[in-house]
Amino acid sequence: xxxxxxxxxxxxxxxIALLAYSSMFVVGAREQALVIRFGKIQSxxxxxxxxxxxxxxxxxxxxxxxxxxxxxxxDLDNIRVQVKGGKFYEVDAFIIYKITDAKLxxxxxxxxxxxxxxxxxxxxxxxxxxxxxxxxxxxxxxQERSAMMQEVRTDLKNDAGALGISIMDVRIRRTDLTREVSxxxxxxxxAERLAEAELIRARGVQERQRREAIADRQVVEIVxxxxxxxxILRGEGEGQRSAxxxxxxxxxxxFFEFYRSMNAYKSSLTTSDTSLVLSPNSDFFRFFNDAGGxxxxxxRLPADAAKAPQPPAAQQ
Numbered sequence: 001x002x003x004x005x006x007x008x009x010x011x012x013x014x015x016i017a018l019l020a021y022s023s024m025f026v027v028g029a030r031e032q033a034l035v036i037r038f039g040k041i042q043s044x045x046x047x048x049x050x051x052x053x054x055x056x057x058x059x060x061x062x063x064x065x066x067x068x069x070x071x072x073x074x075d076l077d078n079i080r081v082q083v084k085g086g087k088f089y090e091v092d093a094f095i096i097y098k099i100t101d102a103k104l105x106x107x108x109x110x111x112x113x114x115x116x117x118x119x120x121x122x123x124x125x126x127x128x129x130x131x132x133x134x135x136x137x138x139x140x141x142x143q144e145r146s147a148m149m150q151e152v153r154t155d156l157k158n159d160a161g162a163l164g165i166s167i168m169d170v171r172i173r174r175t176d177l178t179r180e181v182s183x184x185x186x187x188x189x190x191a192e193r194l195a196e197a198e199l200i201r202a203r204g205v206q207e208r209q210r211r212e213a214i215a216d217r218q219v220v221e222i223v224x225x226x227x228x229x230x231x232i233l234r235g236e237g238e239g240q241r242s243a244x245x246x247x248x249x250x251x252x253x254x255f256f257e258f259y260r261s262m263n264a265y266k267s268s269l270t271t272s273d274t275s276l277v278l279s280p281n282s283d284f285f286r287f288f289n290d291a292g293g294x295x296x297x298x299x300r301l302p303a304d305a306a307k308a309p310q311p312p313a314a315q316q
Contacts, residue, residue: 023055025064032102034065034111044102065111067102071168074117076124080178081132087184089137091128092174095120095156097165104164116163120156124170127155137175145172 027033027045035042035053042062045051046069054062075094082088097120099105109115131148139148153170160167177185249256 023052025051025053027051030070031066032069034102034106036063036065041103041106067099067105067111071096071098076121079125079128081129083132083137084135088178090176090178091172093128093172095124095167096169097167099164100166101164108163116165120160123156123159127152
């Protein structure tokens with residue numbers, strides 16, 4: 001009898017524990033819960049903690065559906081967009097969103113994230129095509145890109161709000177040329193680079209010619225200055241030479257005459273085949289006819305100069 005009571009007590013305790021367990025549910029810090037009774041939302045639990053409901057969900061009573069409260073992301077790849085000017089590009093984008101109204105989210109898409117993302121995907125594709133179609137490709141690579149993403153976010157805001165979703169951010173991961181546009185762009189860039197290279201080369205040739213002209217002018221100026229300086233120095237040297245000769249002639253005219261005659265002989269009779277047709281009595285040969293040259297010299301010099309001491313006779 002006691003054993004039967006014990007068994008009944010254990011069974012009753014187990015039923016009570018099972019009933020209590022099925023009547024409780026826990027909401028974590030990263031989620032929110034919807035209590036659904038007979039297909040209708042009974043309550044929404046957004047704060048973490050322990051909550052109670054009708055046990056077992058008998059006849060579709062008090063079921064709990066959990067909805068993430070974290071920021072979620074979904075990607076949209078290889079969107080073909082046409083920019084202003086008619087060219088096509090491929091764009092990869094992603095959205096960061098958060099379920100802010102769990103009740104509306106349940107009513108709109110039955111709480112199914114994949115259904116919500118499918119609807120957002122269609123709207124994002126349309127928004128990206130519109131925003132890119134109003135601008136050139138360069139805008140997506142400039143500071144205007146942030147404004148473009150803000151426009152896309154604004155376009156998605158109303159549709160996302162109707163799903164109980166808040167769009168936190170929209171970003172572009174990749175913007176590439178399509179294959180045909182890529183080849184056209186490459187050819188255009190190649191032609192631009194070749195034209196730029198030719199321009200740089202022409203400028204280089206022009207600069208080289210300019211510098212060569214400057215260098216040639218400087219060479220002419222330097223050579224002219226050097227020649228002018230050399231002529232000045234030569235003139236000064238000739239003047240000093242003439243002054244020295246004049247001074248020497250004044251000190252000893254006879255020796256000076258002799259010296260000049262020797263230089264004349266040396267210059268005229270340098271080679272063995274030199275021929276001179278002159279009179280033997282020419283003044284040029286006076287030192288041959290008169291080794292001292294005294295006769296001719298006495299005839300040419302004034303009387304007071306003839307009385308001056310004479311140089312010794314040259315040795316024959």
